[in-house]
Amino acid sequence: MSTKPIDALALAPHAANPMLSRPYRVQKVRQETPDTFTLELEPEDKQPGMTFAPGQFNMIYAFGVGEVPISISGNPAQPNSLVHTTREVGTVTRAMRQLDVGDSLGVRGPFGVGWPVTESRGADVVIVAGGIGLAPLRPALYQLLAARKYYGKVVLLYGTRTPPDILFRRELQQWHSRFDLEVHVTVDRATGNWRGNVGVVTTLIPRAPFDPHSTVAMVCGPEVMMRFTVQELEKRGVALENIHLSMERNMKCAVGFCGHCQYGPTFICKDGPVFRYDRLQPLLAVREM
Amino acid sequence: MENLERIITEHPFFAGMTPEHLRLLAGCASNARFNAGQFVLREGEEANEFYLIRHGKVGLEVYTPNRGALTIQTLGEGEILGFSWLVSPHRWRFDARCIELTRAIALDGKCLREKSESDCRLGYELLKRFSHVMVEHLQSARLQLLNVYEAH
Amino acid sequence: MPEQSLTLGQQVTLERAALRSLFDELQSRGYKVLGPALREGAIVYDELTSVDDLPVGWTDKQDGGTYRLERRQDDALFGYNVGPHSWKKFLHLPAVRLWQAERTGGKLRIIEEKHETPKLAFFGVRACELRAIAIQDKVLLGGQYADPLYRSRREQTFIVAVNCGQAGGTCFCVSMNSGPRATAGFDLALTEVAGDDRHFFTAEAGSESGLQILKAVPHRIASEEERAAAEARVAKAAGQMGRQLDTTDIKALLYRNYEHPRWDQVASRCLTCANCTMVCPTCFCTNVEDTTDLKGENAERWRKWDSCFTTDFSYIHGGSVRSTPRSRYRQWMTHKLATWIDQFDTSGCVGCGRCITWCPVGIDITEEVRAIRDTEVVPIQSSGNDHGES
Numbered sequence: 001m002s003t004k005p006i007d008a009l010a011l012a013p014h015a016a017n018p019m020l021s022r023p024y025r026v027q028k029v030r031q032e033t034p035d036t037f038t039l040e041l042e043p044e045d046k047q048p049g050m051t052f053a054p055g056q057f058n059m060i061y062a063f064g065v066g067e068v069p070i071s072i073s074g075n076p077a078q079p080n081s082l083v084h085t086t087r088e089v090g091t092v093t094r095a096m097r098q099l100d101v102g103d104s105l106g107v108r109g110p111f112g113v114g115w116p117v118t119e120s121r122g123a124d125v126v127i128v129a130g131g132i133g134l135a136p137l138r139p140a141l142y143q144l145l146a147a148r149k150y151y152g153k154v155v156l157l158y159g160t161r162t163p164p165d166i167l168f169r170r171e172l173q174q175w176h177s178r179f180d181l182e183v184h185v186t187v188d189r190a191t192g193n194w195r196g197n198v199g200v201v202t203t204l205i206p207r208a209p210f211d212p213h214s215t216v217a218m219v220c221g222p223e224v225m226m227r228f229t230v231q232e233l234e235k236r237g238v239a240l241e242n243i244h245l246s247m248e249r250n251m252k253c254a255v256g257f258c259g260h261c262q263y264g265p266t267f268i269c270k271d272g273p274v275f276r277y278d279r280l281q282p283l284l285a286v287r288e289m
Numbered sequence: 290m291e292n293l294e295r296i297i298t299e300h301p302f303f304a305g306m307t308p309e310h311l312r313l314l315a316g317c318a319s320n321a322r323f324n325a326g327q328f329v330l331r332e333g334e335e336a337n338e339f340y341l342i343r344h345g346k347v348g349l350e351v352y353t354p355n356r357g358a359l360t361i362q363t364l365g366e367g368e369i370l371g372f373s374w375l376v377s378p379h380r381w382r383f384d385a386r387c388i389e390l391t392r393a394i395a396l397d398g399k400c401l402r403e404k405s406e407s408d409c410r411l412g413y414e415l416l417k418r419f420s421h422v423m424v425e426h427l428q429s430a431r432l433q434l435l436n437v438y439e440a441h
Numbered sequence: 442m443p444e445q446s447l448t449l450g451q452q453v454t455l456e457r458a459a460l461r462s463l464f465d466e467l468q469s470r471g472y473k474v475l476g477p478a479l480r481e482g483a484i485v486y487d488e489l490t491s492v493d494d495l496p497v498g499w500t501d502k503q504d505g506g507t508y509r510l511e512r513r514q515d516d517a518l519f520g521y522n523v524g525p526h527s528w529k530k531f532l533h534l535p536a537v538r539l540w541q542a543e544r545t546g547g548k549l550r551i552i553e554e555k556h557e558t559p560k561l562a563f564f565g566v567r568a569c570e571l572r573a574i575a576i577q578d579k580v581l582l583g584g585q586y587a588d589p590l591y592r593s594r595r596e597q598t599f600i601v602a603v604n605c606g607q608a609g610g611t612c613f614c615v616s617m618n619s620g621p622r623a624t625a626g627f628d629l630a631l632t633e634v635a636g637d638d639r640h641f642f643t644a645e646a647g648s649e650s651g652l653q654i655l656k657a658v659p660h661r662i663a664s665e666e667e668r669a670a671a672e673a674r675v676a677k678a679a680g681q682m683g684r685q686l687d688t689t690d691i692k693a694l695l696y697r698n699y700e701h702p703r704w705d706q707v708a709s710r711c712l713t714c715a716n717c718t719m720v721c722p723t724c725f726c727t728n729v730e731d732t733t734d735l736k737g738e739n740a741e742r743w744r745k746w747d748s749c750f751t752t753d754f755s756y757i758h759g760g761s762v763r764s765t766p767r768s769r770y771r772q773w774m775t776h777k778l779a780t781w782i783d784q785f786d787t788s789g790c791v792g793c794g795r796c797i798t799w800c801p802v803g804i805d806i807t808e809e810v811r812a813i814r815d816t817e818v819v820p821i822q823s824s825g826n827d828h829g830e831s
Contacts, residue, residue: 018586019539019729019744023549044549063544064733064740089758104549106542189434224353227332228382235378249354250756252729255586258747259726260754262776265783270585285333286699287352288768355759 130221159201345391
């Protein structure tokens with residue numbers, strides 16, 4: 001059985017009925033990139049919003065269409081605004097994109113084991129994000145920066161497809177201008193007059209300024225990207241038990257009953273989605289697990 | 290062994306190497322055969338050999354959970370499979386799986402690495418040839434990346 | 442007969458006729474009695490109106506992909522084994538509405554479902570099924586979250602267990618250490634002795650409520666001969682198991698054989714019809730379905746039984762992770778026998794044999810384990826790959 005990092009443990013109330021959605025109202029809609037958007041939500045009933053740990057997710061219900069798991073992408077220190085950033089990829093996310101300010105959707109959560117933010121105190125932290133993977137990592141970065149003095153070097157490595165796909169661009173630029181945070185961005189393919197890095201995100205790892213022997217790595221993105229990222233981190237000497245990945249599988253209930261999210265002996269909804277790499281290593285080696 | 294020595298001596302990849310080195314290579318060689326669908330190498334495993342493909346076809350694959358295995362390149366008769374044996378940390382970066390029944394000559398890369406430490410000439414000759422292979426793959430990959438056939 | 446102070450576990454004898462009293466006693470206390478009944482050529486679990494609804498004098502002949510009923514020589518009430526139904530259909534409902542939702546002017550309102558929880562009496566639960574219920578209790582009640590519907594139904598259920606007097610053709614409860622004797626989890630446990638001269642039951646109470654009911658039914662303390670006769674029946678069943686499964690180190694065995702060629706072999710037979718998951722008493726996977734009416738003003742969320750054998754089960758954007766039958770059969774079997782142990786500290790299999798009987802092509806989980814164990818190739822720890830011939 002997994003031991004949950006203390007900061008990710010049960011911040012969710014043990015709801016008497018975990019399948020019951022709670023109506024939330026849309027406060028803001030923002031198009032982030034051509035296929036990605038953000039919704040900011042508040043509870044319909046004006047009761048306090050949910051407290052959550054970075055890396056946790058909610059089940060978001062679009063009326064009559066369906067429900068999907070979406071990572072929380074906002075600041076844990078601001079529970080009154082619930083922020084979700086998602087790609088528009090299916091019927092539910094498309095329906096979500098059609099919502100206006102004032103419309104409501106259903107929210108259940110927060111669920112899952114999150115990033116080991118508090119556990120990483122005293123170490124360097126390297127965050128490697130690919131594409132939409134930056135969204136579940138942003139809350140971790142907020143929490144790290146809010147307690148900056150407890151950490152050594154903090155490095156953010158972000159890669160995406162093309163310059164228009166860069167997520168949270170303004171925020172990245174703000175972070176980039178800080179003296180206590182190292183931010184490197186790269187794209188797979190340059191378009192327009194991009195003068196930044198071009199190359200897959202793993203190319204940023206060999207020269208990133210962190211001490212591999214005292215580093216915690218948090219990685220999120222497509223599974224292939226995460227596998228190759230681990231290879232590069234391992235090459236630099238980061239211990240496998242200090243690397244954490246966020247995994248994704250089909251989810252229906254998010255509370256360990258429906259069985260859909262099983263990955264080997266783990267339930268991604270309750271044993272994850274964040275896992276220590278050494279636990280995942282034997283599972284990642286088996287196809288169609 | 291004589292048959293292997295002949296094949297290696299006559300293989301264009303090793304053209305120009307000294308008879309002594311060719312004998313050494315033959316000493317590190319063995320026949321290998323893989324059925325269609327069989328894995329030759331697995332991502333993440335230690336890379337300690339490489340293959341001269343004699344007949345058949347091998348696909349370099351990357352496995353994704355939602356799209357299955359994606360073939361990024363195929364290698365056939367006369368081609369060389371595997372250069373990660375030469376480059377640290379000596380781990381395969383992809384899966385290689387046979388698309389057809391494949392016969393190959395397997396060479397003990399670990400042995401050759403060790404021998405190259407003392408015989409630098411051997412090391413350089415191998416590196417010259419393999420860097421060529423790597424550059425070809427890189428060039429091909431870059432062109433594939435450009436997506437030249439895209440509509441816009 | 443003077444009121445005796447009966448204790449838990451104390452064996453009493455009930456004459457055949459007393460079973461009617463037991464039945465009536467349950468009904469008079471407001472229980473809906475559910476139990477085995479003959480329907481369309483199979484013994485299933487259904488509502489019973491009287492003890493006469495039981496499949497008296499019937500038995501079943503089971504094998505891989507085969508189920509037939511036959512008449513017995515005697516009039517035993519429980520002279521058969523298990524059929525296509527399991528008690529999970531009453532506890533972990535096949536289809537249930539979780540809530541309704543209304544949308545007016547963009548605003549959402551969720552209306553929680555108020556579920557009726559009837560008092561249920563399960564009449565004739567086998568030892569393997571008791572184990573299966575205990576396993577589902579662990580899955581659905583033992584974690585961080587509990588299923589409130591399962592819990593309320595479970596709390597209202599009274600269990601009359603029956604120790605098997607014969608084993609079925611696909612039974613292997615002995616291998617899984619789950620039977621044929623019921624040892625825990627029942628309110629009452631009966632053993633039927635249907636002989637030439639006498640037809641009686643030995644009975645014991647496993648709970649306070651069981652004790653109450655037992656006291657209200659004509660009984661007397663069981664004699665040594667009666668106890669011995671009942672024991673002999675159960676011992677006979679234990680010796681008759683139709684199948685056997687070697688559970689030695691089974692978790693490690695399956696964990697190291699994810700690429701065993703046997704998976705390809707079974708995949709060539711498996712239709713991914715999902716019968717095994719439907720009949721299995723411990724399979725718990727469900728789907729969540731969100732539907733709406735045509736006007737788009739009223740929506741419902743339903744939970745329904747699902748199966749890991751469907752292609753959609755593992756769908757994530759782009760495709761299904763387990764796109765091949767091979768990977769889906771492997772998932773089911775390794776979950777049932779191996780990963781379940783890591784998840785819930787118990788095997789997921791109780792040895793009831795249903796998956797073998799109800800598989801249209803007769804795939805036998807015990808045979809699959811045997812094949813993997815017998816033909817596994819332990820990898821040589823070397824730095825190279827296996828080259829085949831050299």
